[in-house]
Amino acid sequence: KMNDLVLKHYPQYWDVYNSFRRNIQRWDAIRYLILDKFGGVYADFDTECLKPLEGLLKDQKCCFSFEPEVYQRYYKSVPFYFNNAFMASIPGHPFMKKAIERVFYYDPSWYNAQDVLGTTGPLMLVHLYQGYEDKENIYLIPPELTSPITRKEGVDIMNGNITDEIEDKLKDAYAIHYFFSA
Numbered sequence: 769k770m771n772d773l774v775l776k777h778y779p780q781y782w783d784v785y786n787s788f789r790r791n792i793q794r795w796d797a798i799r800y801l802i803l804d805k806f807g808g809v810y811a812d813f814d815t816e817c818l819k820p821l822e823g824l825l826k827d828q829k830c831c832f833s834f835e836p837e838v839y840q841r842y843y844k845s846v847p848f849y850f851n852n853a854f855m856a857s858i859p860g861h862p863f864m865k866k867a868i869e870r871v872f873y874y875d876p877s878w879y880n881a882q883d884v885l886g887t888t889g890p891l892m893l894v895h896l897y898q899g900y901e902d903k904e905n906i907y908l909i910p911p912e913l914t915s916p917i918t919r920k921e922g923v924d925i926m927n928g929n930i931t932d933e934i935e936d937k938l939k940d941a942y943a944i945h946y947f948f949s950a
Contacts, residue, residue, distance in 0.1 A: 770798045777805050781872045788888070796888035799852060800867045807859035814922075814948040815854055815914075824913060824942045830863050831856040831907040832893065833914040833945070843891065846898070851890045853945050854914045863897075863906055870896055912937065915945045922946035 774785050778801055788794050799810050809821060825831060833854040834840075843849045857864050871888050885891040897906065916937040917925070922944070924934060938944070 770794065773798065773801060773805070777801070778868075781868075784872045790884055792884055793888040796852060796884075797868075797871050799855065800864055800871060803855060803857040804860060804864040804868055807857055807861075809856045810852075810854070811943065812853040812945065812949065814946040816944045816946070818938070818941055818943055821856075821942055824909065825856050828856065828907040829858045829905055830861045831909055832897075833909040834911040835915050836911045836918055838918055843894075846891065846894045848908075849890065849894060850897075850908055851915070851945070852893055854909070854943060862902065863900060866896055866900065867893060912940050914941065914943045916941045917944060917946075919947035922948065 774782055778785075781797075781801075785794060785797060788797070802808075803810055809825070811817070832850040832852070834848070834850045840849050870892055886895070897903065900906070917934065921934050921937070924930065925944075926946075
């Protein structure tokens with residue numbers, strides 16, 4: 769259970785964890801805590817793995833997936849945008865620890881409904897990465913490998929309408945993020 773993880777391994781964050789105004793903020797925080805404590809791969813429920821990830825993650829210690837290029841333009845406050853829908857990390861990676869510190873340096877008075885991305889989500893990660901000194905030890909996965917399609921193309925796939933263009937986008941993919949929660 770999420771609460772048990774926080775209470776057992778990160779009790780210093782319990783009060784802040786409970787002060788988050790939206791559940792998505794707690795779910796974002798839990799992703800980072802799990803990867804910090806246990807390591808492994810985190811993928812949103814709307815992600816489909818197409819082939820084994822060993823080739824993608826071999827020798828990598830901390831990874832985040834870029835979003836499709838068409839989605840990059842939505843976030844004008846940053847020069848690029850990666851998500852927290854597909855992440856991988858070894859236990860205790862320094863960047864994951866910094867993400868946790870940032871997430872739990874939270875004051876509910878800062879919150880507005882539009883700022884979940886910036887308080888616990890991908891925009892927080894991107895801003896953190898921009899100031900991170902050891903960038904060469906973080907692998908930013910190209911979108912064609914884990915987020916090769918848009919939400920509309922995901923709907924097309926689910927409806928059995930797989931065009932040659934979609935097939936071409938999937939040829940190198942290890943996984944598909946369908947963006948169904950967006």
